[in-house]
Amino acid sequence: MCGAKAGGPELAGVDVASETIIQGSLTRDGEPVSGYVRLLDGGGEFTAEVPTSATGQFRFFAAPGTWTLRALVPGSTVDRTVVAQRGSAADVAIAV
Amino acid sequence: MSRSDVLVDADWVQAHIDDPKVVIVEVDEDTSAYEKNHITNAVRIDWKRDLQDPVRRDFVDQAGFEKLLSGKGIANDDTVVLYGGNNNWFAAYAYWYFKLYGHRDVRLLDGGRKKWELDSRDLVEAVPTRAETQYTAQAQDTSIRAFRDDAVKAIGSLNLVDVRSPDEFSGKLLAPAHLPQEQSQRPGHIPTARNIPWSKSANDDGTFRSDDELKEIYETAGVDLSKDTVAYCRIGERSAHTWFVLHELLGQQNVKNYDGSWTEYGSLVGVPIELGAN
Incomplete structure (x- = not known):
């Protein structure tokens, strides 16, 4: 990743102050991995899903609160809990 | 109508991938996903550029849909299999849209692009060429x-x-x-x-x-x-x-x-x- 910050994509051009951002990256053995990330709400209900970028990164625009990230990659599913707040991006690194 | 008339699995698509009367069509929320790769012989429909009127908020009209499908090489008697990312959201939207204009045989690939990828099936970059058709659409089925x-x-x-x-x-x-x-x-x-x-x-x-x-x-x-x-x-x-x-x-x-x-x-x-x- 050439010294890039572990976690989500760059925030240039994103209105961070008014959004509640959850973002991060998927890695396997330290290398970015292609897959999908689902965002589940506090009740475990699907809210959104995105494919990861070529560098394994993802981003959601959510609302303040506790969420679950579910990473789906060939042969594996991993859940992570994240607390999001408005005005700062929650960065989550997920190893699968 | 049974489930298999409207929904096919990946093995069915694999078995019909070279069938000239089966047209595999990718429709994604991320309209650039097709350019990265796609199922062999799949053509692309861009839900924003191809399916929406360029000025008003509405669909392309009947003549516009005829022109689109003719240009994609889709004939009235072809079986169209739609698939896409994000759990087939926009593939299902295209399915409904094809039915709106009266296409007879449309099916969805169960699980869409995601399941195809999670199953590690082949995706290619080669874009197929299909001969232009003279597609005839029906009036919208409101x-x-x-x-x-x-x-x-x-x-x-x-x-x-x-x-x-x-x-x-x-x-x-x-x-x-x-x-x-x-x-x-x-x-x-x-x-x-x-x-x-x-x-x-x-x-x-x-x-x-x-x-x-x-x-x-x-x-x-x-x-x-x-x-x-x-x-x-x-x-x-x-x-x-x-x-x-x-x-x-x-x-x-x-x-x-x-x-x-x-x-x-x-x-x-x-x-x-x-x-x-x-």
């Missing part, structure tokens, strides 16, 4: 399309099924959480709508649940399937997925998709809106 007045009239009388996530339904979010929150003027939902998120009808890998499971989901949520139903979401793509479940898989003939959906309803002046969960 028995499957609801407009804003239909949505307002449905309040308190028909089934209104809001298929967005609970947080969009309650008014906490204005749009799906992978998009910036800048859509309709007002959050909330149409009064008397039941919130049955589209995702309840799909497994994690994007495949549809069984008919029995699907029926139970709607009956448990208090939807009287003998009554007419209007499904909506934000712009009509997720509700096309639910329309597919109700109309094509469960065989309910009295179901309409309201493609104006919340981005239209939530910006109308003077219509009633409810906030909060069911």
Whole structure:
């Protein structure tokens, strides 16, 4: 990743102050991995899903609160809990 | 109509990948996904550029749809198999759109692009060439399309099924959480709508649940399937997925998709809106 910050994509051009951002990256053995990330709400209900970028990164625009990230990659599913707040991006690194 | 008439699995697609009378079509929310790679011999339809009027908020007209399909090399007697990312949201939208213009044999690839990828099946960069056809479309079948007045009239009388996530339904979010929150003027939902998120009808890998499971989901949520139903979401793509479940898989003939959906309803002046969960 050439010294890039572990976690989500760059925030240039994103209105961070008014959004509640959850973002991060998927890695396997330290290398970015292609897959999908689902965002589940506090009740475990699907809210959104995105494919990861070529560098394994993802981003959601959510609302303040506790969420679950579910990473789906060939042969594996991993859940992570994240607390999001408005005005700062929650960065989550997920190893699968 | 049986499930296999409208839904095919990856093995079926693999077996028909070189069949000249089967046209595999990728329709993605991310319209650039096709350029990265796609199923062998698949052509692309861009839901923004190809399916929307370039000026007004509406679909391309009948002549426009004929021109589009002719240019893609799709004939009236071809079997069209649609698939896409994001759990087939926009593939289901295209399916409903093809039915709106009367295409006879359309099917969805169960699980779409995601399941194909999670199963590590082959994807290629090569773009196929198909000879142009002379496609003839039918006039729009408005028995499957609801407009804003239909949505307002449905309040308190028909089934209104809001298929967005609970947080969009309650008014906490204005749009799906992978998009910036800048859509309709007002959050909330149409009064008397039941919130049955589209995702309840799909497994994690994007495949549809069984008919029995699907029926139970709607009956448990208090939807009287003998009554007419209007499904909506934000712009009509997720509700096309639910329309597919109700109309094509469960065989309910009295179901309409309201493609104006919340981005239209939530910006109308003077219509009633409810906030909060069911």
